Amino acid sequence: MNNLSQRIISLKADIQNSPRSICIERARLLTEFYRDLSLPDDPAVVTRAKAVSYILERMPVIIYPGELITGAISSKRNSAMLYPEFSSLAMLPEIRMIGKRKTNAFHISGKDIDLFEKSIFPYWVSRTVGACAINGIISKSFGGRLMLGLGTIFTRAFMMLPGSFRGFFFSRVKVEPEKVVIGMKSFEPFRLFSLYGVYVLTEFAGISHITPDYGLLIEKGVSGIVKEINLRLAGEADKKKRDFYSAALIALSGVLRFAERYATEAKRLADDGKDAERKKELLSVAENCSTVPLNPPGSFQQALQSIWLTHLALYQENYDNAISFGRMDQHLYPLYRKGIESGEITPESAREMLQCFWLKICEFLPFYPGKFNEYFSGLLTSQGVCVGGIDEEGRDATNELSHLILDSVSDLATPLPNLYARFHKATPEAFRKNVYSSVSSGSPHPSLYNDDVIVPALVKAGCSPEDSRDYAPLGCVEPNPQGKTMGATDSALVNLPLCLELALNNGKSLLLKDRIGPETGDIDDFTDMDDVVNAFRLQTEHVVKMMVDGTNLLGETHRDYYPAPLLSSFIDGPGEKGLDVTAGGAKYNFTGVQGVGVADVADSLAAIDWLVYQEKKISLSELAGIVRNNFNGREDIRQLILNKAPRYGRDDEPGNRYAKLVAGIYSDEVTKHKNPRGGIYIPGFYSVTAHIAFGKYVSGLPSGRLSGMPLSNGITPAAESSDRGPTAFLNSVSSVDFAQAANGVNLQMGLDPVIINNKQGFELFDLLVNGYFKKGGMQIQFNALTPEMLRNAQANPGEYKWLTVRVAGYCAYFADLSKEAQDEIIARLSRH
Amino acid sequence: MNQKPETRNQKPAATALICDIQRFSIHDGPGIRTTVFFKGCNLRCLWCQNPEAMKFENELVFSEERCILCGECQSACPNGAIIINDHPHINRESCKGQFACTLVCPSKALEPAAKQYSVTELVTELLKDVDYYGPEGGVTLSGGEPMLKTGFLTKLLPVLKEKKIHVAVETCGYFDWEKAEPLLKMVNLVLFDIKAVTPELHQRLTGKDNTPIKNNLVNVIRAGISRQIRMPVVPGMNDSEEELEAVALFLKDAGESSVHLLPYHRMWESKLKKLHDTIKPLGIASLGEEELIKKAETFGRKGFEVIFQA
């Protein structure tokens, strides 16, 4: 905190000391609009635009004391908004208990609970993305609106129950709209999802996960964008395109009115205020909000204000997760230089403004219904900022602002923004050093990205070299050409070790007690490794196909029911094509889906190969029997595998080869598929905390991992396999072919205090990172805390309330993590 | 006193017994290094940090804490040397060093202290980290005493040189100069340990006369070989004021003006119960930083540059 100004210290404390709560305003306004004011003849895109505008014109306008950048996402600080059209209804069963749950408790008033139960839930229950998707299946099958009928009956029955009973009913029955499914083939993708252990489809909850073109916003202002759309509208005859353009204009007008309301409020506060200094600040806030985002900003502060108000507006349309800021050191640099040269700002004042901006990002939380907390533990909104890297021509683009942003985030020590540092062959030494110093000071920021691998991966996925060079990671780790890509980067997570379990059990899962995959043969008939690998491939093929079918259905539902005209206005492509981003308007269209548990499958295959086919110690059937029995009574076999079989992470040839193979099989299956926006599916290898949640559904594995235990994290080798030291560890990881993994990967490395405290400090750090990147590593991130410190924090959460750690592609407060996630981080640090 | 130390492996040897190949070593020379611990040494320092590397013959290492009492070793041993009741008993007298037990032990509780490596196998391991070494890092040959493996090194060093890998040698100094000289001229850095200069003291602490060591140290300095002279400071053993002075004087006479001091650590004692040996724990506490700084004053007064190592 030593580098923080008094203003920043108190803003930070104000946010952190606000109780966590749920803000129901957006849900209320949205319901009001859709239920009472929407016109049946309006196309969905126009209705959506009007709804967003309606919210922006009415949502609370709050300027908090001391802030230089203003704009509140909801009625309270530290609160979560609700998106009833996406997944918020799923909180119904627990709404009365939410204030009391063990991790991530939220306050919600009795009045708001009533509103939710009586008004919001009944209206939306048959209209969520999930319900619409299911309804779509039924309409296709029966040609009727059966689901809508079901929803209505269901709601009526529900309302007849007395209040407290309702909570009880739902906590027991656990009915979720998307789970009201029937045993039909076309429901299979959703049936598998509802098991939670096969894959998770996240588009139920919205898409977001995108980097809007904030560079364009700064260059042209909303007025410039509006002017362009007007021109296109004037020359357009196609009704659908005209609807889209009109919708965009309606939504953009909402943004402008939203800004005007802030200008008015700032003026009012200035007039009422006593403090002369604050009065001056408020007047300039008022001036800023009446200038931007309408016009191109004239100053550094206005640029930040413009982006922030636009960003907030986007969240009224798109759920509050992982809309990222892109390359802020590039967007802001011209105005930064101008301000410094004219003397209007100094590096110190710019740093304070940046920190005011970062703190706005920390002001709200996502809300996950119970089950999803396990997959996305840590209350992350994963909004990221990128610094460093090459420019569109391939020259180094690192500048003073890259350093200033880095320092300002690191000094602030908050989980957000998620900070990404791009590295390439010619990244200046001073910048590298600054990054290492931030990481080794205990800050979980930034994570490091290798341009020399990511740019070719994006080109391979179909992006132009110039656009690929202008990528920015977003969300956890996903690199997309900024402002041009509808990447839907976090659409699904797939449980790969479960696919292996299916392969070894002819399509059945032991813990889900169900047939999941096709019959790929009895293992008694398997004669060599090819048979094993092939069965795994076929199971993966099936699971990926189901995941894609489900995701595509959800994608179509977004397009047909809840398009995103406002977001479309800040992406390159929709203007020209006259198409919403959900319909394929963006220049680049991908769907990013993550393979979880690469290391577990790789180690399992390596163990089978070694034990059964090389050493011939035991037959495949015997091994499978032992594994099914969770190694009960056969610890000798488990130890043999853990100690002597090849493993990914120990830099042995078979371990490395199998990791590459497993990642390759998943990638090949994924990239076969197309999304409804005309783009391809691309694979990523990061797991958020899904590797912990998925692990609960996977029985024992030939790798020696026991039933129900967490799987490996992202592309990180399993815990036992990092005992050969950091270079062996990094070598193993870099043997995976990352050119395929265009949706990004996550490697977690516990940072040994020995490295940090060593006299050679940064040089060692630099040698490790450079060596790893040179060998083809894509991404890496560090945690520099000591295990003792974290054990202490686990025991005394009160004292360590603000301790921030890197979880899996994002940062979180340690105290917000589930016990399992905490344990895993401690274990990770105890290795190496 | 012109005796020559015994040396082994004098013919170009195809393989060498190696206890460990430690990657990401950051204390045995500059940068990131891979350290090779050869097996066998002629000295018997009372505080030897790597007792498993002392003997030239391979031996059985038993890490009881890893044992899961599966009984495999008992059935595998052709000499009936292992009996398991509540915990495994290894009858070291009956053990013929055939290592059958280490092949079956699932948990690596039983392991040979060293494995044979050919030059090619070793080079393969050493090249794995070549992308991390950087301009200063590389390979450190340690042990045991690497300069006794002259046959093996004659084949190894030219390969490393050709790959432009920085090579450091960590030596106790007890080797045959004529055989070692051409090899030492091929390495980039010699880390030369000196334990004591007073002959009787050296004999008592290490079991050997130190004449060859002193001669070799002088030889290394005269030959202009890049070096670091290092002295382990072991409380109550070689750290008396007189001995430190004597070392300082000797080094000064030899033309050396800087010395690295290594504080004594007692971690090695935990290795003893895994080995079959007559080595006794010293029971001396590790040397703290402050005490080490005090010891350094003796050298400081003589105008030495003193460097502390972990």
Ligand code: SF4
């Ligand atoms: S084989 Fe290994 S684990 Fe089994 S009893 Fe012997 S020493 Fe213990």
